[in-house]
Amino acid sequence: MPLSADPLSTDVLVIGGGPAGSAVAARLAHAGHDVTLVEKRAEGRHKSCGDLLSPRAVAELSRLDIDPMSFGGHAIQGVRMVYRRQRADAPWPEHHDMPDHAVVIRRDTLDEQLRRRARDAGATVLMGHEATAPISDRGFVRGAMMTLVDGTVRNVTARFIVVADGASSRFGRVLGTSRQRRWPYAIAARTYFSSPRHRDAWVETSLGLSDPHGNPVAGYGWVTPMGDGNVNVGVGVLSSYRDIKGLNTLKLLTAFSEHVAADWGLDPTQSLKPPTRLRLPIGGSVGPKMGPTFLVVGDAAGAANPFSGDGIDAALMGGRLAADVLDEALTTGNSTTLQRYPVVVAEEVEAYRKVGRLSARFLGRPAILKPALRLATRSDATMGAVLRIATNALRDDNTAGGAERAYRLASLAAKFAPSW
Missing domain, CATH: 3.50.50.60 (FAD/NAD(P)-binding domain)
Structure with missing residues (x-):
């Protein structure tokens, strides 16, 4: 006993x-x-991906x-969004309840x-x-x-x-x-590397990840500067991706690390700790x-x-x-x-969650994902709108813009999908 x-x-x-x-x-x-x-x-x-505190998280901590x-x-x-050869810097959206910055902390x-x-x-x-x-x-x-x-x-x-x-x-x-x-979940994998750009003030998010066959994956990769000599490199994939059961996220992380190695001055063979993987509802x-x-x-x-x-x-x-x-x-x-x-x-x-679940469900379909990526990355303004929706920094009616209009359309569609 x-x-x-x-x-x-x-x-x-x-x-x-x-x-x-x-x-x-x-x-x-x-x-x-x-x-x-x-x-x-x-x-x-x-934890697999918990170093970045969004402006909303910083506000909650305050x-x-x-x-x-x-x-x-x-x-x-803010976030530097990358899609193929396109790059756009999207500062954190202005919002009366949140600061104008995020914070990275272990x-x-x-x-x-x-x-x-x-x-x-x-x-x-x-x-x-x-x-x-x-x-x-x-x-x-x-x-x-x-x-x-x-x-x-x-x-x-x-x-x-x-x-x-x-x-x-x-x-x-x-x-x-x-x-x-029936609702989507996410799978994330991440590790750390030494990088001379560890003090960068922008998180880099790569949209349009590809699987080993070159097909687009419903997810993204990130490089988060830690400010301590290191960067957090990771990938996240939605379960709505059609081949999710056959996708090895650790191999996807390896491929992504190799892809960003030159830009970030890191050695993809020298991670500072073994990669970790997390399944997240x-x-x-x-x-x-x-x-x-x-x-x-x-x-x-x-x-x-x-x-x-x-x-x-x-x-x-x-x-x-x-x-x-x-x-x-x-x-x-x-x-x-x-x-x-x-x-x-x-x-x-x-x-907001219902719109997100609906979006995640449809973005797993290549026929929708490809044009959505092209649309989302066509300008700095659309990148900023994407970031505003993704961080739930939507404005009230008096200051509403393109992000809010797009969200209202998605919210209307979500009303006709009660089980999502």
Whole structure:
């Protein structure tokens, strides 16, 4: 029998120490609630594609009084989009709710800063605690059994649970969450190289990747300057690509690294760490988002942007909304308040996600992808419109432009596709 550690009891148990979980823990602890945050890894971890903080993510961090530039962040001015021989620089779209820059920071550094903020706010942060099984009371989830790195078992009971354990979300699956199979997902692979251009102020995004047979792939490649001597090089592919099951994303990454090697002054045979691969649910494709005593946030809820695959801003936003709902439930003593969570998330982003899922579905078809790429890259203005839609920086009616008009047309089409 494994040894047992002292049991714990808390108001809210947050499972997962990434951006979503840490945001919930920091906010609830700041509001005066007893919060315990558990992370299965004893030390920080790195992720397949989580170094770039979009302007929206930077704005969400500022709500937590966190400035990623203060702990080594590298400012990014915009995106340089590349398609064949065409190149266009698209600065981050102006938006009243967001700064005019993005920030690159190593994911393990960001996670540690967020956990520190939760800890400083009064949350108990336990590393090396893996939630392996739920604790139930009269049919309600009231905590989790933890397995520590040394094999010790500890029970943590709570009034409410937040599931934030990432894209694979083993604990979420135990509670009954699953991905909507008809909706698209993304596969990403990335690695690092030394590069003399590590201080560039532009992320380079290559559209129109090709498979080994020369056919266009529904996805993109990126080179992200880290500002620390290195660049993050990666590829992302949508599952709507017709030959997704036969596509080797690690080989696609190798081919892309060789393609950008000369421009970025890197040696494609000398990656700084083995490439990593991640399968990522997107567009809110995992549900249910709640149960009578639990909420699901971040990648565990498939919250990543369906246009770009960016999951950090969605994780931070979901953490903020979940914390608001839980604060009300704890303050009023009314657990039915949790039913508001999927509603407020839908009000915030569901229309945008539906358009993204619809777009992803059709962009997997070569007959649509090829002309769409030519149209999107024909000028700096259209590149900027693409970036505005992809980053959800759409303007209100008084300042609307081409991006908003295109989005409205796509949104109208999405209304006739209720299952997407």
